[in-house]
Amino acid sequence: MTTHLTDPTDQTDLELHPGDEPFYLPVHNEVKVFRAAWKRELPILLKGPTGCGKTRLVEYMAHLLEVPLHTVSCHEDITSADLVGRYVITGGDTVWQDGPLTRSVREGGICYLDEIVEARQDSTVAIHSLADHRRELTLERQGGTVLRAAPGFALVVSYNPGYQSVLKDLKMSTRQRMVAIELSFPPPDVERSIVMREAGVDESTAAGLVQLGGAIRQLDGQGLKEVASTRTLIAAGSLMSEGLTIVEAAESAVAGPLTDDRRIHDGLVQMIRSYLD
């Protein structure tokens, strides 16, 4: 039997400091919708494939709206105490420690539950009263203390529709409380600018990588579980900035991570050579 107590601060992997604005290039109206929903205190549901910029959008918005951000990467073993907080025993005393959700509620920040359906439903039950008009969090373990969310608080959850199994879908009642923002991979010209800026490569290189990415995204049902994301294209570009050739970089950052199947790998390498060489 293994038991581990999670320090809730482990989950908070990002607190932004003023000044270091995350780079985000809006594709559609997502920034407008996000801002409107935040202003009207509506929770936000981000949908989109892996690596298309969901997390980056949230980081960018937190910076833009000047609120703290607490990100929780959800997984199956996460408990409600990991989100809300728990008492810990320190030298004979019991001390309450806020979880990331509770901290966001108190501070008026954004609490971002990444891949929320990975968490079991009983552990995310606390978000229901926060997601509707009440905007309250009940701390059962603190004798039922009710916290009212401070102004600026926003609940943002993300999920990747094509990715989860049947059992792991978001409950309809939860979904209906939310404003959905659907993200997909950016159009080629936007993605090109993103790759140029993030990886520090020239326009022609970025254009080649983006064309490769677009072509791989055409390969639906060809044995690839996921396609080349903007993130992988940036990774390939970054390797080039470190002196690798474009083919080496794309083989390492795009073909390798996408598949273990030798045949599909060879096919991807052929694509890389055709588009980039």
Add this chain to the structure above:
Amino acid sequence: MARSLPDGLAAAGSSERRDPLDHWSLLASAVAGRAVDVVLTDRPRAYADGEAIHLPRRGFDDGIEEEDVMTTVVVQAMLLGAGSLEPAVVGHLTARRSLARRYLTLEAERAIRVRASFVPRRVAAVVSSHWSGSGSTSASESLDRARSREDVPDAPAAFGAVRPRALRQSGDQARGGAPSKLDEQGRTELVITPEMDDEEESESANFMKALSSPLNLFGENPLMKWMKQNLGVGSRPSPEGGGVDGEMPAGGASWGDDAGPDAAPVLAVASHLATAAPAVPPGRFTYPEWDAIEGCYRPDHCHVRELEPAHATEVVRPVPDAALQREIARLGLDYERHRRQLEGPDLDLEAVVDFTVSRARRHQADDRLYQVRLKTARDLAVLVLLDASGSTGDHRGARTIFDQERQVVANLVDVLERFGDRVGAFAFSSRGRGMVRFQRIKELDGRFDDTCLSRLAGVKPNGYTRLGAAIRHSTHVLAAGGGAANRLLLVVVSDGLPYDDGYEGAYADADTRRAIDEAVAEGVGCLCVSVGAAKGEDALAELWGSASQVRVDDPTDLGDAIGPLMRAALDVAAHRGGGACSA
């Protein structure tokens, strides 16, 4: 930039033989926007049918540059993706080669615009350097222009050719096709029609066509061309169908049209290699078959192809079945941890910490401190395999057997999915060992949604039943896609006995039984459900074993019948397959 190919014939002759074209199929699929294979052909020019791009074997023998292969693959793939090769349009090009080549030039220019984002820059440059006249806006416009007197050059050999007949044939197969009379009779002889060919068509037919089409006489003047070719005026002889124009490709000696008299020995070597190194691109699989007469396996004997069935406008709705739900609820369970229980064999540490905290704070403490493992977790992956052979098209009252089988599949998949099991559904049929078709209704991943239901409605009974290969492929799908599930089950919904070209009677039965044994050894439980009063019921029970086969009169009777069978099949697989878990 151009290199010679890494795996040519030399690689094919080594101990690890691989098809030299496999690695082109992803590029082709990306450019076309749908799954396309790349395979070898003995024809002198590259061409595409609806499913694959065929590249001339001879080019590889001559050590063709990778750059030229890429140009051909991409041009043919973008023609597929841009709708340039729709049978309705290219049908007009049948046996009119010059027209087809002018059409190819026009369509390559159009396709490159339509698929611009997916065409490698180098190929785009090659295509635009060939011809940069004004572009067409549709395939039919290109057809009209190719027929007109407009000055359009022939496409170079590097672009390949258009073969209307190949496109039409594969189009029929890809769409599933309506069951023919032969299909419906189930056990009739397979009739293989020899492929008529555009380029092999007799010159007299060409001539007659030319005479009967005055428009074309004025356009490209095929009569003159015919006379030129056959009376030896102008161009040199070429091997295609006994001497049509054999121009050299624009880019030098790449895909030679002029194979010349030395073509035959090369082909002989190459066809030997083709059998030794079977092409297995993604979506295609080869399996051995058990030869009971010789007492050995025939390696790489059957070729299985996964396809996407056509979507129908209607859907097959699952009918709720309480008995089926009850049976399946009890099936395939595994242990999972339940925390915060009043009693149990282990302490729940988190509960103990909370308890200690509450006591220290003099709050009321929750004394559910234990954890226990209970058999409540779903641990089952099921593949439902629908027999879509032509014989299932027989009517039983108002509905066909196939309709009823389809209903069984819908009900079964629906219930399994509700319980959160991994469940996939495929329909299969065959036309000889080279063509065992698996139509993907639902993959093991993903939802059983309206798309799947309309795919299920879109499957048409057609062809025969090569059951052994179907079971072997299902076992592979389950083993590869069963995920974390330890209990794997294959449910075949079928009305009859295995039967196919060169696959009948004792031979077919023995191979099927062998395939079932292999599946069980892999830990996959197998059972067969048939609907309606089948004729050869005893034979069916004998084939599957009475404990693994059941017949129901109506899809709604499934619940009570299938539960014990599924449990038994899982038990057998668990014991024989060496797995520790049972149903």
